[in-house]
Amino acid sequence: MTITLNKPQSLHLPTITTLPENNLTIIAEQIPVAAVTLNIWFNMGSAVEADNINGMAHFLEHMIFKGSRKLGLGEFERLLEARGAMTNAATSQEYTHFYFTCAPQDFVDILPLQLDLVSNPSLPPEEFTREKKVVLEEIRRSHDNPRRRVFDKMMNLCFPNLPYHRPILGTEEIIENLKLEQMQSFHHSWYQPSGMTIVAVGNLPVEELTENILNTLSLKSNQLQPPSPEYSPELPFTDIITEEYTDSNLQQARLMMLWRVPGLNHLEETIALDVLAVILGRGKLSRLFRDLRENRRLVTRISASNTTYKIQGEFYVSAQLSQENIEIVQAEIIKHIQEIQQFGVTEAELNRVKQNVASQFIFQSEKPSDRTNLYGYYYSQLRTITPALEYSEKVKHITVEKIQETAIKYLSLDAYGVLIARN
Template sequence: MTSTLVKSNSIYSPTITKLPNGLTIIAEEIPVCAINLNVWFNVGSTVESNEINGMAHFLEHMIFKGSVNLASGEFERLLEAKGAVTNAATSLEYTHFYFTCTPQDFGDILPLQLDLLLNPLFPLEEFNREKKVVLEEVKRSHDNPSRKVYQKMMNNVFPNLPYHRPILGTKEIIETLTSEQMQYFHNSWYQPSAMTIVAVGNLPVEDLTQKIIDCSSLNQKILQPEKLTYLPELPFSKIISDEYTDKSLQQCRLMLTWRVPGLNSLSKTLPLDVLAVILGQGKLSRLFRDLRENKRLVTRISASNMTHQIQGNFYIAAQLSQENIPQVKEIILNHIADIQKNGVTQLELNRVCQNVANQFIFNSEKPSNRTNLYGYYYSQLGSLIPALEYTENIQKLTVEDIQKAAQKFLDLNAYGVIIANNE
């Protein structure tokens, strides 16, 4: 077992402990009247085969249906009696389970949570009952216009990467899944070597770490399967459009998207993070002021740099009337062209840097914010340094860095376009 205090110039000071079975524990003491435990698996929907798409999310549901030591629903009832809260989430490349409780209850709840995660049961009756719940969730996602246009975008950007598959799966596939397949999926992927357990709150680091080590559920070591290796998609070579009609929409949707570097090329993504803020995040952003406030051509406008491990996508999304789509698209491209030619201002860059620094401080106040930060970065990159140095690295960027990123990654003659009409 090895423990390392992560040295940083920031307000964060977590300690990382690696166990012989491959488990990583991250612990930090902060003076609040609570503890948040967040268990991260570096396993999401991307490890699924096409035949079991949706299994990772379905498994997240079934984890709470009991273990050898806990009946279905017993864990939630015990937590509710103590005033604690629990939840979980599944994404493309990770799944995490978390609870918040008082320091005095932590030692009682911790082994129950880990028992559910590592020793779940999948009784057929519960499996079939929960399958109906998941199928209803899939149906709601299909009925959600925003989810639908988002899925269209993912199909457009990542036709060959597993990112294009819906995390929830499809009705046709979910209906065919069996409890035996789920047991095999769990046995394959839910292993200590795939886990990062993060505990932050009002107990000494040594106590937090030792309580996790003492849980008998973790005394196992099984080799995790090799994940499939994928290559990034090639940059768009032309404009690829996907236009469809959804009469349930009150307003049309327009999305422009580019393939950009992912987490594995983190230094290249930082200027794109800044560019997204300058273009379309907040009321001071260029697109909001021009398209929303001045010209009144959109009701909503946003920009985002979405980072996945293998590859990311930079996108701009607008809600608007159908007759405004051509003009809005042209204006968006003109704003990008202006940055490519003239760059951004130092004032804009300073504003973004200050906002990032402030958010970093604000997000340090709650244990859950810290466990999410640590768990995400360590489960995805195997290091906390990129998280703890994010603000510092953003503040090192120059206006030239932002301009070069726009020139290199946002080709005005090659990108994806999603248009959702409402008539």
């Protein structure tokens, strides 16, 4: 089945092909640049892991590059480097993806190698042992990073029950005890065509991109990925929950204030929260930055963010500041939120943000790699790329009333989480 999405208001004209025999999806688009990016997405990450193998998805991402039926250790990277191409991968809570960018004339040669790596990794025992040490060192370095420690504690405060609080890298104890057989089983279960989205964007015709992928695929399995574990969203905070700790490695204290908000399954609400975060604390023209950083010098840094996961999201304000300013800054952040709840935002403010979001959407969609990330992310999570195509347009239709309503509904003034890291 092939679908071409052609929206007059969109800069994007991707074609989606889904194979009925195994549900594998190919998204292709031609754009006039001197490159092609292929991005292979799996709708699995650390959130699907059992507790006793936490960190497996990330560890396996490392091991994928250790060779396959057709490639020896390091051969894939050497071949790409010789052609001036690049490759990388990433693992998150809810997805893992592998990608390369090359010249259009090299695409047909590199494509089968990348597909073979992800579908037929050799997972050699000696490399499993060697790479385990690399992952363990990565975990130790993350423990030595004060900013990472703050983030991890915030995730535990926000998501005590959802798997988002678990470290993507896993823990030293778990990684130390992982067996190769567990990794082989994990790969067999989760690296199935039914959970794959292959995105190709660049200066080759859509038909050629799609046909090359179809002709190269050796994924005959009709086995479905296991169903992802089912979780319910965390309940909203019912009180102000404060956690404090001391970290002597911090040069300044940190203040994090957070609220539990809807996830990807409630996109209309998520988009309004995105805009609210920009108005409140994203950039030098935002309310918190102008007041607390520029005018009153109460903080060194301050920002607001709306982070969206599939099941649930978190809206948070983060400040770097002197310890003596923590209480007053916390109170002033609440005052700013209260002001938006009572009086809303101005049309000028909202229009500025709308323009910025629209411009960023265009600028961040120019490269093939940008578009493969955009399409792959949404399709792997929601089985549609419509939100990616409509995001900018939906932002344009948000009203000041919607922003005010969103602030009232989700940013309670007397029920939220607070994390304080003193130095």
